[in-house]
Amino acid sequence: METILKVEGLKTYYFTSTGVVKAVDGVNFTMQRGESLGIAGESGCGKSTLAYSLMNLVPPPGKIVDGSIILDGMDIAKMDEDSLRNEVRWKKVAMVFQGAMNALTPVYKIGKQLAEPLVIHGNISEDEAIEKAKEILPKVGLDPNIINRYPHELSGGMKQRVMIAMALIMNPDIVIADEPTTALDVIVQAQILNLLKKLKWEMGINLILISHDLSIMAEVVDRLIIMYAGKIVEIGNSEDVFGKPNHPYTQGLLNSIPKLGTHELNYIPGLPPDLRNPPKGCRFADRCPYVMDICRREEPPMFEVGNGHYSYCWLNR
């Protein structure tokens, strides 16, 4: 297997007026070519910040303060803005942003918006770029003639398809989809997930899917990272994480998913910690049903709990 992305010791902090928010605080993982990777966690766990970090596109007052993101021999974390624009964004790593409804500008036609990354990054004329845009639209299940339409003429699902087409247009190595279906209805969501799968099989895109919804993850990703309060708590192949969850947070999260056919309702008591001042030991300790003394004292290291399956929990000591 070929490693296409290697993230080591990544720290991304937000320097706010009320303190430093450690949104991503020491994250390590690798991604292999051909696999879809999921990053799951609840709001505020740092998953979107991690996604933005992978393009070195963290909005101020956020900043990557430490660590490396190695892609194709380049360290994205340390590149300057010009080389990021010229070499990385859209060409190597592209992103389908959250909230397709608002990500398109209402005043330009779809064709012009789709062509824009090509004109800026690809050094070709707008007419040529629009021709290329027409070629990519059928791949995402859209009629090429919609290049002459405005965003308000499209449904939410169609707009999301346009956003996916835009991410694909420079033929990137990695496509990051940040909550690509949150604002969509369940049927449209199923259609978009089908599309992502097809793109993976037919075009060989390497997908990173960010979502709070583990059911969606199960439908798409091969390998899954669970984040909690700025840290990875568990990482493994989907079968293992869903079948043999090791970390108590993963177990609680899986239990919290309402299922058809059962009438059980479970939740994880308590709240995540304040990331301006995270607790010393394990960040999940306050909500953990199995908490021990050491959990509050020392941060848990990574334990290998299965083949390629890792968990950051002292229970595995």
Added chain:
Amino acid sequence: MGSVVDVTEGMFFPDEKNVMVVRDLSKYFPVRRGLSDVILRRPARFVRAVDHIDLDIPEGKILSLVGESGCGKTTTGMTLIRLYDPTSGSIFFEPKEETLDKLKREVGNLDIYNGYIDIAKLPAKYVKFLRTDMQIIFQDPYSSLNPTYRIYDILEEPLKVHGIGESEDERRDMVLKALEEVKLVPAEDIAARFPHMLSGGQRQRVAIARALLLNPKFIVADEPIAMIDVSLRAEILLSLMELRDKHKITILFITHDLTIANNISDYIAVMYLGKIVEIGTPDEIVNNPLHPYTKALIKAIPIPDPSMRNKLKDIWIKGEVPSAVNIPSGCRFHPRCMDYEFHPEIQERCRNEEPKLIEVEKGHYAACWLY
């Protein structure tokens, strides 16, 4: 009284007593007309958000109204408690005794049918008297609480408005008790905070406490967990179930998520483009869906099991939701219906006649020409 129908007799749940009986209810919103529309004398157009629906809401139960965005489920909820004025139809509601007495005193000629009144016909200035009987919990707890008020003031306000509680002390006790009721403890501490100092889940529980304070019979909960984290959703759902079990409050639970509806409700009604297309118990709806739209919804639910990820999901529906301004003829679902393709014998009917909700199996209703 000249009433010919016994309105307390429901249509759908023979074993239940209904707190609300809705008949032929519609809510249309006018579409803004441009200058050219006026010059060319084009007729006024309407968004038919709720289009002649019948529904019974059984007392002390949770009824879920399920549908996709734009299907009219929120408009239905808002109209049922008169936050919108209905365009036509009736909403028979049985108020609390003291509310009924108050209404009798205030309203000149109030028609009372067996203890029920038609709140759809109640003049707007008397609607405030219903607020002690019916309340709403909104979707977004970040915008439904006034950021400049402390939690205590947010909760005390409805008591003041409705003249409940003799003294400040009595109201204080009621507020603290309501906070404890939704497990926001220590209540004293929470009451002194501002909304921004609480998490989304805590705010939503403040909203529940606020709805609870006037001791209503009926609460509309409009997607109350849509903005809450997955690990905390069940906490809110369990609070709602406790309102039903402990206080016998009737809840209309509005959601787009059939899985959640299946988990908490006693009955489910599925809505599509302004119409109710299927009514039944959660088990019936999920295990034996009758309407092709319900089938499509269930097939689309993501399953937390990675073993199926190498297959495409079967999507049992065509196209996209049409606009509620131009509703298709006949059965409004027929242009998207997969069963339509396979049943040429009923196609003409589907295109031309609107199906009615009929009892297909015992206690299970569907509006579809297949049956």
